[in-house]
Amino acid sequence: AKTFLKNDLGSKKPGIGFWCTLPGTSTVATVLSTGGFNWALIDAEHGQITDKDYFELVTTVSSLGASPIIRVPWTEEWMIKRALDSGAHGVMTPMCHSAEDARKIVSFSKYPPIGTRGYGPMFCPPVFNVKGSEYDAGADDNLLVIVQIESKQGVANVEEIAKVEGLDVLFIGPFDLAKQLGVPFGGEEHEGAISKTLAAAHAAGKTAAIFCSNGQIAKKRLDQGFDMVSIAVDSACLAAEFERQLTYVTGN
Ligand code: 3PY
Structure with missing residues (x-):
């Protein structure tokens, strides 16, 4: 069973997603x-x-036709394992600094003999609506390995990172990137690092992705050549819309 996102990216359809920070499936x-x-x-x-919260969120997202991708807190083997064991279609790790980091992440994400992923996918087959043997057989190929490029070292090493076998997506975290580079968000150096990452991903045949705060920015990034974008964050949308409605009654 291929994941929805991998299928779409494979047929050159853009990956359009959103950021979920709230637990609960509503x-x-x-x-x-x-x-x-x-x-x-x-x-x-x-x-x-x-x-x-992984299990119910993953089940809800996949049952509604989208791929649940879990961003783990850090690049730890046990964190990646627990995320994959919930039936996630892919895992995103923050702060990939080097090809060595990327190789480690790929290894944590794949079963032996390719990698070192521990075996315990009891809850994965129902998410994909397949038998356990089918999940096992397809896991290494179908689950997405996504690393974030959002540091000085990550950008410096991005060509080598992009070439790592088994890695699927280079995902830019623009906010961390600006802070870690110590440059203004949206300035020349920031955009230069973003373009460099986009080019490196494509040169290596990998998916180029970027976090976007809204749909207008996301559209620009797709036009720039990115394959995969997020368009909004759940909690930020709630706050923004409540604030907008409030202005009608408070007048400011
Ligand atoms: C960033 O912009 O730093 C992210 O990781 C996405 O929120």
Whole structure:
């Protein structure tokens, strides 16, 4: 069973997703009912979600036709294992600094003999609606390995990172990137690092992805050549819309 997102990227359809920071399935179900998304990021690096929430979120997202991608808090083998064991279609790791980091992440994500992923996928087959043997046989090929490029070293080493076999997506975290580079967000150096990462991903035949705060920015990034974008964050949308409605009654 291929993942929705991997299928779409393989047929050159853009990956359109959103960021989920709230536990509980109501928000993801509401957003996914729009039908416009092929992935959702379940964020356990920042926000309120912990690994106890993975199972129900992953099941809800995948049952509504999108690929659940879990961002783990850090690049730890046990964190990646627990995320994959919930039936996630892919894992995103923050702060990939080097090809060595990327090789480690790939290894943590694949079963032996390719990697070192521990075996315990009891809850994965139902998410994919397949038998256990089918999940096992397809896991290494079908699950997405996504690393974030968002540091000085990550950008410096991005060509080598992109060439790492088994890695699927280079995902730019623009906010961390600006802070880690110590440059203004949206300035020349920031955009230069973003373009360099985009070019390196494509030169190596990998998917280039970037976090976007809204749909207008996401459209620009797709036009720039990115294959995969997020368009909004659940909690930020709630706050922004409530604030907007409030201005009608408070007048400011
Ligand atoms: C960043 O912009 O730093 C991210 O990781 C996405 O929120």
